[in-house]
Amino acid sequence: NAGVTQTPKFQVLKTGQSMTLQCAQDMNHEYMSWYRQDPGMGLRLIHYSVGAGITDQGEVPNGYNVSRSTTEDFPLRLLSAAPSQTSVYFCASSYSSRVGNTIYFGEGSWLTVV
């Protein structure tokens, strides 16, 4: 069972570079989201999608862009990387967008911006 798959696992970027974190799920889940996890701050929502073609902002969307062209894929783009974006990023999905449904997480992507 693949579940939620993220790539790459580790990435080092220079300030100002752009990159895309890939996320795919094989559970036919409607809802997908991206979180970042920083020490002492828990998980914070960046962007989310309630279905193909529909995306919306979370708590900390600045500097990130998303799209949802298919049900399976939800890539996260860093437009111009900054050291403040050094973090661990988690992609997550759930069966529906109704709050209360269980969220399943990927293994994480460790990003360092120098």
Next chain:
Amino acid sequence: EDQVTQSPEALRLQEGESSSLNCSYTVSGLRGLFWYRQDPGKGPEFLFTLYSAGEEKEKERLKATLTKKESFLHITAPKPEDSATYLCAVGSSASKIIFGSGTRLSIRP
């Protein structure tokens, strides 16, 4: 403002020493309270969902309980493999999921 606070930040126990982790929340219309386990270098792994005060759920040595203001994760006779960070999250009527910062649990053999 919706908020989730977990305590303690870190907890060290001896193998077999039972204890509880706390998750206090303030939320506009609870739509579910979630407990996750996170191992170093891994994504959060789902443990429980609780929906209403008085509800309890159990899994092996773990039991989660819920009141109107807080949830407890009780760990009975823990083993070293229970060492992990435990995350609490709540769903609100504003369609948001809010996470606490977690409790790092360490079980010594």
